[in-house]
Amino acid sequence: MNLLEQIKENAKNNIKRIVLPEGIEKRTLIAADQAFEEKLAEIILIGNPDEIKKMAIENNLKNIDKIKIVDPKNHEKKQQYVNLLFDLRKSKGLTIEAAEKLTEDPLYLGVLMIKSGDADGEVAGAGNATGDVLRPAFQIVKTLPGISVVSGAFVMILKDKEFGEDGIMVFADCAVHPNPTASELAEIAVMTGKTTRAIAGFEPRIAMLSFSTKGSAKHEMVDKVVEATKLAKQMAPDMQIDGELQSDAAIIPSIGESKAPGSKIAGHANVLVFPTLETGNIAYKLVQRIAHVEAIGPVLQGMAAPINDLSRGCSVSDIVNLIAITANQAANM
Numbered sequence: 001m002n003l004l005e006q007i008k009e010n011a012k013n014n015i016k017r018i019v020l021p022e023g024i025e026k027r028t029l030i031a032a033d034q035a036f037e038e039k040l041a042e043i044i045l046i047g048n049p050d051e052i053k054k055m056a057i058e059n060n061l062k063n064i065d066k067i068k069i070v071d072p073k074n075h076e077k078k079q080q081y082v083n084l085l086f087d088l089r090k091s092k093g094l095t096i097e098a099a100e101k102l103t104e105d106p107l108y109l110g111v112l113m114i115k116s117g118d119a120d121g122e123v124a125g126a127g128n129a130t131g132d133v134l135r136p137a138f139q140i141v142k143t144l145p146g147i148s149v150v151s152g153a154f155v156m157i158l159k160d161k162e163f164g165e166d167g168i169m170v171f172a173d174c175a176v177h178p179n180p181t182a183s184e185l186a187e188i189a190v191m192t193g194k195t196t197r198a199i200a201g202f203e204p205r206i207a208m209l210s211f212s213t214k215g216s217a218k219h220e221m222v223d224k225v226v227e228a229t230k231l232a233k234q235m236a237p238d239m240q241i242d243g244e245l246q247s248d249a250a251i252i253p254s255i256g257e258s259k260a261p262g263s264k265i266a267g268h269a270n271v272l273v274f275p276t277l278e279t280g281n282i283a284y285k286l287v288q289r290i291a292h293v294e295a296i297g298p299v300l301q302g303m304a305a306p307i308n309d310l311s312r313g314c315s316v317s318d319i320v321n322l323i324a325i326t327a328n329q330a331a332n333m
């Protein structure tokens, strides 16, 4: 069984309620139908029920009439969610009128359902930009206790089995936090280790990447990674973490041995933590395209509930896969 099949199997064995706020987005609706068919989760669609049913008929989708649909403008819990949003955000200047309007926004409604215990996770982003998906989640669901930043990891399924864990590596942050401080970078490393255990299913060997290996270069950007490595080790003494390492020293055993002798991670890393979002986002896209690697994610980590953001260029199977991953995260929380 490959990793994706395993993730789907786990989802089937522990059914979670996954809300899809973009119920009137065609790929999302087809994915909802497919996820129902595969019994990956209990799906909740947000959108106008008449519009959803019309689209289901047009696209010959057989399962939509068995899926729960929540109309953002008219549903039994509307006032309860308005009150919750107002309570959570009034200190930030939100008025009750603004809360009423925002509660009708499917992206706000989805996270309000999670906050109220009416859903276990969310998948969105096929029709909305990353910031628009993440902002309501940051404002309402917020981060896990002890964690201050959300970040995004990709599980990279390589063709070349000699790298990582039998050809699987995890990269982060590739999606969310542009310029982390040393302590935020340490949190990102530890959260990526946890995501690796929960989703990829192996023990992480984490390399904190830089343009320097063990003091070969001097610069404040290197100092940040050195400090983050120290903090990450303190935060998670049970995790194997080393840095600062250049990417070749992290993944090529002979280079690891010569540049970082004595390091258990150098040459054998299966998790790469990038110093900034720029480097992480550029690296994962280049590896994905040039080496024809399957990149699963971004799997968002550090949030108090699993909420995942799709790329707007996603396919139906990307959405189905992310529903299964989100259900796995919910089961692991």
Ligand code: ACO
Pocket (backbone or CB within 6 Å): 092, 130, 131, 132, 134, 135, 138, 139, 143, 148, 149, 150, 151, 174, 175, 176, 177, 178, 281, 298, 311
């Ligand atoms: N983790 C947790 N909370 C956060 C984070 C974070 N990384 N960033 C912002 N917040 C919180 C803030 O604390 C604030 O909370 P508050 O209102 O309760 O005080 C709230 O979110 C809004 O904060 P802003 O700073 O106003 O957030 P902003 O909207 O400016 O930025 C965003 C957040 C949208 C995630 C921004 O950092 C961003 O655009 N990141 C890049 C995303 C991106 O484009 N990625 C690349 C594409 S994805 C891909 O290629 C796979």
